Each structure stands twice: as C-alpha cells, then as structure tokens.
Amino acid sequence: MKTVLMAAFEPFEGELVNASWEAVSQLHERMICGAHVVAKQLPCVFGESLQVLNDAMDELEPELVIVVGQANGRPNITVERVAINIDDARIPDNAGRQPIDERIVADGPAAYFATLPIKAIVEGIREADIPAAVSQTAGTFVCNHVLYGLLHRQAQQGGRGGFIHVPYLPQQAVRHPGAASMPLQTVVLALEMALSIALTVEEDKKLEGGATQ
Amino acid sequence: MKTVLMAAFEPFEGELVNASWEAVSQLHERMICGAHVVAKQLPCVFGESLQVLNDAMDELEPELVIVVGQANGRPNITVERVAINIDDARIPDNAGRQPIDERIVADGPAAYFATLPIKAIVEGIREADIPAAVSQTAGTFVCNHVLYGLLHRQAQQGGRGGFIHVPYLPQQAVRHPGAASMPLQTVVLALEMALSIALTVEEDKKLEGGATQ
Amino acid sequence: MKTVLMAAFEPFEGELVNASWEAVSQLHERMICGAHVVAKQLPCVFGESLQVLNDAMDELEPELVIVVGQANGRPNITVERVAINIDDARIPDNAGRQPIDERIVADGPAAYFATLPIKAIVEGIREADIPAAVSQTAGTFVCNHVLYGLLHRQAQQGGRGGFIHVPYLPQQAVRHPGAASMPLQTVVLALEMALSIALTVEEDKKLEGGATQ
Amino acid sequence: MKTVLMAAFEPFEGELVNASWEAVSQLHERMICGAHVVAKQLPCVFGESLQVLNDAMDELEPELVIVVGQANGRPNITVERVAINIDDARIPDNAGRQPIDERIVADGPAAYFATLPIKAIVEGIREADIPAAVSQTAGTFVCNHVLYGLLHRQAQQGGRGGFIHVPYLPQQAVRHPGAASMPLQTVVLALEMALSIALTVEEDKKLEGGATQ
Numbered sequence: 065m066k067t068v069l070m071a072a073f074e075p076f077e078g079e080l081v082n083a084s085w086e087a088v089s090q091l092h093e094r095m096i097c098g099a100h101v102v103a104k105q106l107p108c109v110f111g112e113s114l115q116v117l118n119d120a121m122d123e124l125e126p127e128l129v130i131v132v133g134q135a136n137g138r139p140n141i142t143v144e145r146v147a148i149n150i151d152d153a154r155i156p157d158n159a160g161r162q163p164i165d166e167r168i169v170a171d172g173p174a175a176y177f178a179t180l181p182i183k184a185i186v187e188g189i190r191e192a193d194i195p196a197a198v199s200q201t202a203g204t205f206v207c208n209h210v211l212y213g214l215l216h217r218q219a220q221q222g223g224r225g226g227f228i229h230v231p232y233l234p235q236q237a238v239r240h241p242g243a244a245s246m247p248l249q250t251v252v253l254a255l256e257m258a259l260s261i262a263l264t265v266e267e268d269k270k271l272e273g274g275a276t277q
Numbered sequence: 278m279k280t281v282l283m284a285a286f287e288p289f290e291g292e293l294v295n296a297s298w299e300a301v302s303q304l305h306e307r308m309i310c311g312a313h314v315v316a317k318q319l320p321c322v323f324g325e326s327l328q329v330l331n332d333a334m335d336e337l338e339p340e341l342v343i344v345v346g347q348a349n350g351r352p353n354i355t356v357e358r359v360a361i362n363i364d365d366a367r368i369p370d371n372a373g374r375q376p377i378d379e380r381i382v383a384d385g386p387a388a389y390f391a392t393l394p395i396k397a398i399v400e401g402i403r404e405a406d407i408p409a410a411v412s413q414t415a416g417t418f419v420c421n422h423v424l425y426g427l428l429h430r431q432a433q434q435g436g437r438g439g440f441i442h443v444p445y446l447p448q449q450a451v452r453h454p455g456a457a458s459m460p461l462q463t464v465v466l467a468l469e470m471a472l473s474i475a476l477t478v479e480e481d482k483k484l485e486g487g488a489t490q
Numbered sequence: 491m492k493t494v495l496m497a498a499f500e501p502f503e504g505e506l507v508n509a510s511w512e513a514v515s516q517l518h519e520r521m522i523c524g525a526h527v528v529a530k531q532l533p534c535v536f537g538e539s540l541q542v543l544n545d546a547m548d549e550l551e552p553e554l555v556i557v558v559g560q561a562n563g564r565p566n567i568t569v570e571r572v573a574i575n576i577d578d579a580r581i582p583d584n585a586g587r588q589p590i591d592e593r594i595v596a597d598g599p600a601a602y603f604a605t606l607p608i609k610a611i612v613e614g615i616r617e618a619d620i621p622a623a624v625s626q627t628a629g630t631f632v633c634n635h636v637l638y639g640l641l642h643r644q645a646q647q648g649g650r651g652g653f654i655h656v657p658y659l660p661q662q663a664v665r666h667p668g669a670a671s672m673p674l675q676t677v678v679l680a681l682e683m684a685l686s687i688a689l690t691v692e693e694d695k696k697l698e699g700g701a702t703q
Numbered sequence: 704m705k706t707v708l709m710a711a712f713e714p715f716e717g718e719l720v721n722a723s724w725e726a727v728s729q730l731h732e733r734m735i736c737g738a739h740v741v742a743k744q745l746p747c748v749f750g751e752s753l754q755v756l757n758d759a760m761d762e763l764e765p766e767l768v769i770v771v772g773q774a775n776g777r778p779n780i781t782v783e784r785v786a787i788n789i790d791d792a793r794i795p796d797n798a799g800r801q802p803i804d805e806r807i808v809a810d811g812p813a814a815y816f817a818t819l820p821i822k823a824i825v826e827g828i829r830e831a832d833i834p835a836a837v838s839q840t841a842g843t844f845v846c847n848h849v850l851y852g853l854l855h856r857q858a859q860q861g862g863r864g865g866f867i868h869v870p871y872l873p874q875q876a877v878r879h880p881g882a883a884s885m886p887l888q889t890v891v892l893a894l895e896m897a898l899s900i901a902l903t904v905e906e907d908k909k910l911e912g913g914a915t916q
Contacts, residue, residue: 077915133916135916136915136916138916139352139450139455139456139457139458140450140455145787145789146787146789146813146814148784148785148814148816148839150784150785150816151913152911152912152913152914153911153913154911154913154914154915155915162911164909164910164911164913165822165907165909173812173813173814174785174812174813174814174815174816175785175787175812175813175814176813177787177789177813183804190451193446193447193448193451194447194451195447195450195451195456195458196451197454197455198791200787200840200842200843201839201840201914202916203839203913203914203915203916204839204913204914205913205914205915205916207915207916229916233406234406234407234408234463235406237352237353237408238403238406238407238408238409241410242352242353242410243352243408244352244457245352245408247460247463250447250460268804270803270804271803272791272792272793272801272803273791274790274791274792274793274803274842274843274844275791275793275840275842275843275844276716276775276793276794276842276844276846277772277774277775277777277841277842277844277846277868290702346703348703349702349703351703358574358576359574359600359601361571361572361601361603361626363571363572363603364700365698365699365700365701366698366700367698367700367701367702368702375698377696377697377698377700378609378694378696386599386600386601387572387599387600387601387602387603388572388574388599388600388601389600390574390576390600396591413574413627413629413630414626414627414701415703416626416700416701416702416703417626417700417701418700418701418702418703420702420703442703481591483590483591484590485578485579485580485588485590486578486580487577487578487579487580487590487629487630487631488578488580488627488629488630488631489503489562489580489581489629489631489633490559490561490562490564490628490629490631490633490655565778565876565881565882565883565884566876566881616877619872619873619874619877620873620877621873621876621877621882621884622877623880623881659832660832660833660834660889661832663778663779663834664829664832664833664834664835667836668778668779668836669778669834670778670883671778671834673886673889676873676886
C-alpha cells in the first residue's frame with residue numbers, strides 16, 4: 065500500500081493555530097486513491113523542521129510528500145513551483161533564530177522545482193470552485209527551507225514532493241482587519257483534491273500559470 | 278407579525294450570478310427573531326432599482342429593510358455607515374445608463390446615516406468567526422443609490438434601514454485571479470446574524486470601527 | 491486681493507514629518523492666480539484642529555480654504571468629495587483622545603459635499619502626468635473632522651472649501667515596506683494646480699470619477 | 704577601462720513607453736566609478752531578447768551586466784534575487800509567442816542567484832530615501848528569461864549580473880487607476896546608485912531582506 069506523508073506547521077508569529085495543520089490533521093489516517101495518508105506536524109524552526117520531516121520519511125518511506133503552510137493574507141490556495149537554496153528570515157522562527165542569506169544545503173544547487181503536477185492540481189481545485197493559483201516563490205523562511213530540503217533528499221532517493229500554501233482561517237482573519245481567509249472545510253477539500261491529482265496524474269498539463277514579474 | 282424586507286441585486290459587470298442575491302434568496306420566507314423575511318431581487322439599474330424597492334415597501338410595509346450588494350474583491354462582510362446624495366457611475370448600469378454627478382433626490386440632504394446598529398452587527402458577525410468591518414463609503418453606483426433612496430423614504434415614513442456588502446462567491450473569484458471570496462453558507466449565516474441583531478438591538482454599541490482616511 | 495488659506499497637519503502615528511505640511515509650507519506667501527496663499531499647520535487633534543482653522547479663518551477671511559492631509563499608503567493625489575458628521579477614531583489623536591461615533595456638530599446635517607470643482611482638479615493634475623483620483627470618503631478621523639467643520643462654517647458664512655489627501659513622501663515609505671509614495675516637488679506641483687483650478691473654474695466638469703462600492 | 708552593460712526593455716502590454724528603457728537610456732555613455740556605461744534596448748520577446756543581449760556582450764565584453772525591467776504596479780525599486788529555468792507566459796510576448804512551462808536552457812540548472820550585492824544595493828538606495836526591496840521572484844515572463852540566460856552565460860564565462868525592476872512612471876500610472884509610480888529622475892538616481900554599489904562592493908552585506916511566503 066502506498067503511503068503519503070502530509071506535513072504542516074505549528075502556529076507562528078503569535079497565532080493560536082496554524083491553518084495548515086488544522087486542515088492537514090483532518091486527513092490523518094485517511095485513504096485517498098488507494099494511498100494511506102499520514103499527517104505530521106512540523107515545528108516552525110529552521111533545521112528542526114527538516115529533521116522532523118526526515119525522521120518521518122525514514123520511518124514511512126512515502127512515495128509522495130506534500131508540505132502545507134499558511135500564507136498570511138493570501139486569498140487562495142497556492143501551489144508552489146520552486147524552492148531556492150537560501151534561508152533569509154524576515155522574522156525570528158519559533159526558536160528565536162533568524163538566519164540571513166545562509167545556504168540550506170552548503171553545496172546544493174540554487175533551486176529545485178516541485179515534482180508535483182502543479183498546473184493539474186490548480187486546475188482541479190479551481191474546477192471545484194475553489195480559488196487557486198501557482199505561486200512562483202515560497203519565500204525565504206521556514207516553508208521554503210522545508211521544501212528545498214525535501215526536494216534535495218528526493219532528488220537523491222526518489223519520490224515526489226511539493227508544497228501548498230493555504231490562506232488564514234476565518235477566525236484568524238477576524239483579528240487581521242482586511243485579510244482574506246478560507247473556511248477549514250474548503251481547505252481540506254482542496255488538499256484532498258491535490259492529493260488525489262498528485263497520486264494519479266503522471267505528466268503535468270500545459271496550462272497557463274505564470275507571472276509577468 | 279413583523280415583516281423584514283431583504284433586497285439584493287441581479288448580476289452585473291458580466292457576472293453570471295450576484296453573490297448578494299444568491300445569499301438573500303435563501304432567507305426568503307424565513308422566520309428570524311419572530312419576524313417574517315421577504316427577499317426581493319432588484320435590477321442593477323439607477324432609478325428602476327429604487328422603484329422596485331419602493332413597490333415592495335408599499336406592499337409589505339416592513340419595519341426593517343436591509344439591502345445587500347456584492348463588493349468585488351473585498352474579503353469580508355462590510356456594513357455601510359452612510360449613503361450620499363450622488364450618482365456617479367464608473368461603469369454603465371444594466372440598462373446602459375451612466376449618470377455623472379447627479380443628485381439622487383434633487384432637494385435631498387447630502388447624506389443619510391444607516392439606521393442599523395452597525396457596530397453591534399459587525400461585532401456579532403466577528404464573534405461568529407466571520408471577518409466583518411464597517412465601511413465608510415458605499416460608493417457612488419447603484420448600491421449607494423438604493424441605500425440613499427431607502428433612507429430618504431424612511432426619514433419621512435419611519436422604519437430602519439441599511440446596507441451590507443458581501444464578497445464574491447468562490448466560484449466567481451475563480452475567474453478573477455487574486456480576488457478574495459466567501460462561501461455562500463458563510464454569507465447567509467452572516468446575514469441571518471445581521472438581521473437578528475438589527476431586530477433586537479435598539480441602541481448601537483460604542484465600538485471602534487473608524488478609518489483614518 | 492483674494493486670500494487663500496491652505497491648512498495641513500502636524501505629524502501623527504509616530505511619523506517624524508507629515509507629507510501634507512511639508513508640501514503646503516512651501517506654498518506659504520505664494521501668489522497663485524492673483525490670490526495670496528497663507529499656509530497654516532493644524533494639530534492632529536479633534537476639536538483643537540478646527541479651533542486653529544477657525545481662528546485663521548477669522549483673521550484672514552479667505553475666499554478659498556483647502557485642507558491637505560496625508561493618506562498613508564495611497565499612491566495618488568486624492569480629492570475628497572464629502573465629509574460626514576461623525577468622529578470615529580481607529581487610533582488616538584495626538585492628544586490621546588479617541589472619540590467613537592460622536593457627532594462633530596450636534597445638530598448638523600449628516601454630510602457636506604466639498605465645494606471645490608473636484609473633477610476639474612483631478613483632470614488637471616492628471617493632465618500634468620501626476621496620478622490623481624476622486625475619493626468618496628475622507629475617513630472618520632481628524633481629516634474628515636476638519637473638512638466637516640470647515641464646510642459647516644462655510645455653509646453659513648460663504649466661501650469655498652475642500653480637502654486633498656497626499657501620499658507618503660519617499661523618505662516615509664522607506665520605513666513602511668511596500669508602501670507607495672510621491673516626491674515632495676510632485677505633491678507641491680499638484681497642490682499648485684489644484685489651487686489655480688479652484689480659483690478659476692466656477693462650475694465643475696462632468697467627468698467620470700465614481701466608485702462602484 | 705571597465706565596461707558596464709545596462710539593458711532594458713521596449714514597451715509591452717500596450718504601453719507607449721517602458722519605464723526601464725526611459726531610465727536606462729539616460730545612463731548611456733555615462734562614466735560611473737570609472738566604468739563606461741553602455742545602454743541597450745531589448746525586445747520584449749522570448750529568445751530574441753537574449754540574442755540581442757548576447758550580441759551586445761560579445762561586442763562589449765562587459766564586466767558587469769544589469770538588466771532593468773518594468774514591474775507594473777509595484778511602488779518601489781526591487782532587486783531580484785534569483786532567476787528560474789522556466790518560461791511560462793501569462794500574456795503573449797511582443798512577437799505573439801506564449802510559451803508554457805518550457806525550459807530556458809534544456810539542461811540548465813533549476814535556477815541561478817544574481818551575482819550582485821543585492822542587500823547592499825537595496826540599503827544604498829533606501830539610504831537615499833528611495834523605497835527599495837529585495838524581490839524573491841522575477842516572474843516567469845521575459846524578464847526572468849533574460850536574467851536566467853545572462854546568469855547561465857556568466858556562470859561559464861565570468862562576470863557579474865543581475866536584474867532590477869522599476870515601477871511605472873507617473874504618466875503611465877495616470878492611465879492605471881490606483882497604480883503606484885515613481886518619477887523618472889528618481890529611478891535614474893536609484894539605478895546610478897545600484898551601478899556604483901555593484902562596481903565597488905565585493906561581498907554583499909548581511910541585511911534582512913527575506914519574505915515569509
């Protein structure tokens with residue numbers, strides 16, 4: 065039986081919850097397209113987050129790994145295209161560390177592309193009437209750090225991997241005037257669709273999803 | 278038995294649906310706090326919209342009238358504070374008319390404040406974990422036109438009235454990249470709460486809801 | 491000789507300068523279209539700001555009064571259409587007062603329209619390649635407070651009045667990541683044009699400048 | 704004598720000018736920090752743009768190449784951190800081509816980091832009171848295409864290279880309501896500073912410039 069690892073983050077920047085974990089934890093032990101989903105919470109800490117992810121990968125040997133993070137203020141589900149080899153923290157992580165312009169892997173390449181069918185996932189989610197888009201940057205904080213580390217490992221050991229950012233939940237947006245949000249069940253549904261497309265679509269679709277700048 | 282009139286708009290600007298009517302039509306014939314809710318669709322046309330609203334008010338003699346409109350791109354429920362005595366159309370209405378700087382009521386005052394407990398409504402919706410805020414302008418298009426006309430009539434004949442703007446529905450936002458949205462059932466819930474608060478709160482609460490600019 | 495009073499504000503919300511005063515102070519004692527310009531700084535304080543403005547109007551008996559304020563984050567010159575009879579402070583003013591939903595004039599009307607040719611001013615500024623627009627709300631803070639008080643007085647005593655919001659200066663935007671700004675000399679030029687148009691255009695132009703929401 | 708090549712783009716997306724070329728053309732034949740600046744206009748066309756750049760590099764053998772592009776709507780000067788190996792066009796280029804998910808260099812790495820001291824450049828521009836920031840993505844259109852091609856060549860042949868995005872000019876923003884802009888002379892000054900810093904700073908500064916998402 066195939067195993068899928070879904071990882072998401074603990075709260076950060078003073079929030080009480082992290083939308084990504086609220087959603088991903090609902091998928092724990094679910095069967096999707098014949099695969100067994102295991103959910104794992106990651107600390108929002110450089111280094112440690114990757115260690116927890118690597119330990120879970122050692123244990124589960126998943127064929128597919130999707131990491132989910134919270135993108136404060138974004139109104140839609142965004143599927144990340146690429147991770148870059150740099151830690152550059154605008155704010156301290158949950159352990160108080162704030163690396164500036166440090167390589168994630170000292171001799172690693174500048175970037176890895178996600179190995180998910182990102183256009184097919186965006187199209188599938190949108191066809192379910194849930195706003196979604198490709199994102200051209202996962203930032204330079206812990207989200208990008210984990211995605212780069214994941215793709216670096218999979219480049220050597222095989223397996224598919226990627227990252228999906230989700231909006232604030234409504235109860236978070238209430239405390240951030242003017243911020244967009246998405247209800248938990250909508251996010252869960254979008255992640256289920258992403259999983260099932262990632263498990264069944266071999267080659268990505270040629271669909272528009274670029275940015276002029 | 279008390280009657281409440283809830284009015285909302287037909288689609289405009291090329292949309293197939295109008296989020297306001299999708300939500301308000303679900304409240305038709307509902308009983309809320311002992312009041313009978315009647316939903317009415319308004320054309321998105323200067324003049325005609327007010328005529329349809331006035332006819333419904335003649336027929337129903339409602340104690341409370343809440344008009345609901347769609348605010349493209351806004352991420353939250355916004356309760357309007359004021360309507361101003363001006364029609365100034367950025368785009369043509371659904372009948373192709375585009376008035377520029379015309380008074381809605383030739384000798385009417387410059388503005389009317391909504392007579393709903395707007396702060397209490399915003400607080401109540403937010404306590405239900407739905408993002409909401411006071412809005413200081415209803416624009417100068419058909420939404421403001423209807424609110425001004427409603428409040429002008431109620432200033433003479435009595436009754437309470439106001440206006441609530443709602444976001445795109447998710448299926449609309451899918452076609453407007455980057456636009457925020459709110460699911461239909463969340464919008465319906467917010468409007469139910471607005472109605473029940475408007476029906477039961479006599480004096481508005483002193484709660485922060487201003488804007489510096 | 492005609493006298494024009496231009497008022498602008500002291501810094502607020504922790505800023506070291508206020509873009510409005512930086513610009514308006516450069517117009518002090520200038521002659522524009524045969525009128526003598528007097529610049530006056532107002533405290534960013536409810537009540538006191540209007541007292542300083544009223545004292546200056548008593549002394550100068552200006553035919554035209556334009557108040558200028560800083561609109562944090564806006565990218566363009568905005569000419570205000572209307573002031574509403576409400577103080578509702580999101581943040582404390584410079585004297586620590588934070589009125590919530592209080593009338594500016596107890597028995598005053600809900601609003602006054604600015605008596606400047608706002609469309610002609612916006613058009614003139616834009617023809618000089620400076621981004622400008624009509625604004626449908628001056629907020630509910632000290633800017634709206636002063637504009638309402640000014641228009642209330644002029645409604646009784648005559649004279650024309652209005653309000654123009656200006657962006658951050660670049661040196662302010664540097665400390666507000668992602669905020670738009672406009673150089674001082676561009677703002678000064680826009681205000682000169684606004685003054686000359688206000689002094690020479692009797693009837694406003696019928697130009698599009700509305701908002702749908 | 705050192706030669707610096709500054710390249711910028713022809714107008715696109717229906718604009719009459721391109722802010723990047725308006726600024727860069729003013730630097731043609733200038734001497735900055737002992738280096739001779741040559742400005743070159745690039746077509747906004749996949750492939751052809753790189754061909755023109757390569758031809759100029761063959762001819763001039765510049766030690767430093769900075770490409771400048773226009774980022775519609777951004778309020779500040781942004782220095783790009785990275786270019787990724789993908790063409791994904793949201794709109795057709797000026798030759799009508801719209802590649803979707805095609806590699807720029809078939810067997811090239813996923814990305815290259817710009818080899819400019821990007822943090823020092825941002826700091827220097829900001830110290831001159833001009834808003835500036837690091838950007839984590841140059842998009843997937845012709846700008847990213849040219850930056851990737853440039854860095855790929857320099858990875859083999861040596862030399863430093865990078866990309867700077869500049870806002871609309873005010874005369875462009877006038878036709879895009881609500882868009883931010885920056886005056887031409889401010890942009891020119893920022894580019895001069897970027898050049899002089901790139902020519903004199905060997906190792907970049909450890910300064911915050913990251914993004915959480």
